[in-house]
Amino acid sequence: MDLERSPLALPFPEMPAIAGVSLRVARARYKNWDRCDLTFAELAPGTALAGVFTKSACASFEVERGREQVRAGSGRALIVNAGNSNAFTGHRGRQAVEAIQAQVGEALGCAPDEVLVSSTGVIGVPLPVDRARAGIAAALAAGECGWEDAARAIATTDTFPKGAHASAMLGATRVELAGIVKGSGMIAPDMATMLGYVFTDAAVAPGFLQEALERANAVTFSCITVDGDTSTSDTVLVFATGRAGNARIEDWTSPGADAFAAALADVCRRLAQLVVRDGEGASKFVTVRVAGAASDASARRVALAIANSPLVKTAIAGEDANWGRVVMAVGKAGEPADRDRLSIAFGGIWTAREGKPVEDYDEAPVAAHLKGREIDLAVDLGIGDGRATVWTCDLTHGYIAINADYRS
Numbered sequence: 001m002d003l004e005r006s007p008l009a010l011p012f013p014e015m016p017a018i019a020g021v022s023l024r025v026a027r028a029r030y031k032n033w034d035r036c037d038l039t040f041a042e043l044a045p046g047t048a049l050a051g052v053f054t055k056s057a058c059a060s061f062e063v064e065r066g067r068e069q070v071r072a073g074s075g076r077a078l079i080v081n082a083g084n085s086n087a088f089t090g091h092r093g094r095q096a097v098e099a100i101q102a103q104v105g106e107a108l109g110c111a112p113d114e115v116l117v118s119s120t121g122v123i124g125v126p127l128p129v130d131r132a133r134a135g136i137a138a139a140l141a142a143g144e145c146g147w148e149d150a151a152r153a154i155a156t157t158d159t160f161p162k163g164a165h166a167s168a169m170l171g172a173t174r175v176e177l178a179g180i181v182k183g184s185g186m187i188a189p190d191m192a193t194m195l196g197y198v199f200t201d202a203a204v205a206p207g208f209l210q211e212a213l214e215r216a217n218a219v220t221f222s223c224i225t226v227d228g229d230t231s232t233s234d235t236v237l238v239f240a241t242g243r244a245g246n247a248r249i250e251d252w253t254s255p256g257a258d259a260f261a262a263a264l265a266d267v268c269r270r271l272a273q274l275v276v277r278d279g280e281g282a283s284k285f286v287t288v289r290v291a292g293a294a295s296d297a298s299a300r301r302v303a304l305a306i307a308n309s310p311l312v313k314t315a316i317a318g319e320d321a322n323w324g325r326v327v328m329a330v331g332k333a334g335e336p337a338d339r340d341r342l343s344i345a346f347g348g349i350w351t352a353r354e355g356k357p358v359e360d361y362d363e364a365p366v367a368a369h370l371k372g373r374e375i376d377l378a379v380d381l382g383i384g385d386g387r388a389t390v391w392t393c394d395l396t397h398g399y400i401a402i403n404a405d406y407r408s
Contacts, residue, residue: 008277008285008373008393009160015147015178016165019201020044020241024142025153028135030083030121030128036153038135041078041197042108044241049075049116050209052217054234060087061094062117066235069116073206075239076114077104079136080154080195082182086119086127087232096127103136118195118235120182121156151180154195158184158278164270168202168263170256173246175202179267183275184226196221196236196271202260203242204249211252213238216265220272223300223390225307226279238264276391281398284316286375286391293386294336300388305333306379307392316377317394319370321363323351330379341382346370354382 021043025036051070053063069075079100086093101112108115119127151161165178183194204212213236221236242248249257277285288307293299306312306329315322323344330337340355347369350358369375375394 003157003159006159006278007283010274010277012148012151012161012163013165015163016176018176018178018199018241019243020047021199021239023145023147023150024139025145025149026135026138026142028081028131030081030131033083036149037082038132038139039078039080039082039150039153040104040136040139041150041199041239043076043078043239044243045076046242047075048204048206048209048240048242049073049237050206050213051235051237052213052221054232056232056234058088058232060085060119060233061089061097062086062119063233063235065097066116066118066237069113070210072113074114075116076108076110078116078118078197078237078239079104080197081117081119081121081127081132082154082156083121084119084125084127085121085123085233088124089126092126096129096132099129100132100136103133107140116237118233120154120195120233123232147178147180151182154180154182156182156184157280158182160278162271162274162278164267164274166263166266168256168259170202170244170246170249170260173244175200175244175246175260175263177202177263177267179271181271181275184278184280194234194275196268198236198238198264198267200238200240200264201242201244202240202249203244203246204240204260205251208249208251208254208257209238209240212261212264215261216268220265220268223303223388224272224276225304225390225392226276226282236268273391276393279393281396281401282393283396284373284375284394286316286377286393288390288392289376289378289387290381291379291387292341292381292383293388294384295386296388297386298335299381299386300390302330302333302335302337302379302381303388303390305329306377307390310395313392313395316370316375317396319367321346321351321366321370326377326379327352330381336383337381338383343380343382345378347376348378
C-alpha cells in the first residue's frame with residue numbers, strides 16, 4: 001500500500017548522536033515490502049530505563065515483558081519489529097520475543113531480560129521467528145545508521161519519518177536528548193502513543209527518569225488522538241546512557257532536574273504532535289484548548305470528547321464552523337458544564353459566548369481560518385480554573401481508504 005506523504009508533514013530535523021547509543025537497521029521482511037523493518041539499538045552498559053505502556057486489556061507480550069523490564073530499570077538493547085504487532089498470538093508470540101532476547105543477549109554478552117522488544121503492525125499474526133533471527137543477524141553485521149533511517153524502519157502506515165531533539169544544561173554539562181516515534185492510526189492513547197523512543201546521554205537514576213517520563217506523558221502523548229482507538233502495543237521508552245558525565249540526577253532536588261524534565265517534555269510534545277500531523281487521511285492539524293473547567297483532569301476529558309467526535313472532525317474537514325457540534329461534544333463528555341456559561345471560538349474569534357451565539361460576528365475570518373492547515377478551537381466552560389490542551393486532526397475519506405485496505 002503506497003501512501004501519499006501527509007500535507008501536514010514536517011522535515012526530519014538534524015539530530016545529534018547520543019553517546020552510548022548505536023543504531024542499525026535491517027530487512028526482516030515481515031511484510032511484502034522492500035524496506036528495512038527491523039531496528040536495533042545497542043546501549044551502553046548501565047543505561048537507565050523508563051517506560052509507559054498501553055492500558056489495553058489485550059496488550060501484546062512485548063508490552064507485558066516491557067513493564068517487567070522497566071521495573072528493573074536498565075537496558076542494553078532495543079529491537080523494534082515493524083509490520084507485525086505479535087499481539088493476540090498466545091504462546092507463539094511469547095516464544096518469538098524470548099527467542100529475540102536470547103539471540104541479542106548472546107551477541108552482546110548481556111542478560112536476555114536487558115533486551116527490550118517492541119512490535120507494531122497487523123494484530124493476530126505470530127511474529128515469524130526465522131525472519132526475526134535473520135533480521136537481527138543482518139542488523140548485527142550492518143554499519144551504524146542515523147536517526148532518520150531508524151525512524152523510517154519503525155514505521156507502518158506512517159507517511160514521513162518523525163524525530164525531535166532537545167538539549168539541557170545540567171550545571172556546566174550539556175546533555176542531549178533525541179527521540180523517534182511512529183504512529184498514524186489507532187491513536188487515542190490511554191498512556192502514550194504507538195511506539196516512541198527517547199535517548200539521552202544524561203546520567204539519570206531510573207526512578208527519577210520514570211517520574212519525569214510519566215509527567216511528560218500526561219501532557220503530551222496522552223493528549224493526542226487521531227481516531228479514538230487505543231493500540232495493543234502502545235509503548236514509549238526512555239534510555240539514559242549516563243555518558244555526558246553530569247552529576248547523576250537522583251530526584252527532583254538534584255541540580256538540573258527541572259531542566260532535564262523540561263527538555264524531555266519538549267521532545268515528547270513535538271513527537272506527539274508529529275503523530276497527529278501524520279494522522280491517517282489527515283488534512284488539518286487541530287489544537288483543542290479547554291479552559292474554565294472544574295479541574296485540569298476534567299478539562300482534558302472534555303477536550304478529548306471534542307477531539308474524538310466524528311461530527312466535529314468531519315465538520316473541520318468540511319471547513320464548517322459548526323459550533324453546535326462542539327456543544328454536543330461538551331455535553332456528552334460526562335464532566336461538569338453549564339450550558340449558559342459555555343463559550344466557543346475558532347481561530348481566536350468567539351462564535352458563541354456564555355450560552356448563546358455572538359450577535360453579528362464576522363464569519364469571514366472564521367471561514368478563512370478553517371481553510372488553513374492549522375486549526376485552533378477554544379472552549380471556555382466558565383465554571384472553574386481547570387485547563388487542558390489536546391491535539392487531533394480532521395476525519396476524511398482518506399482514513400477509510402487506508403484502513404479498509406490495511407491488511408492487503
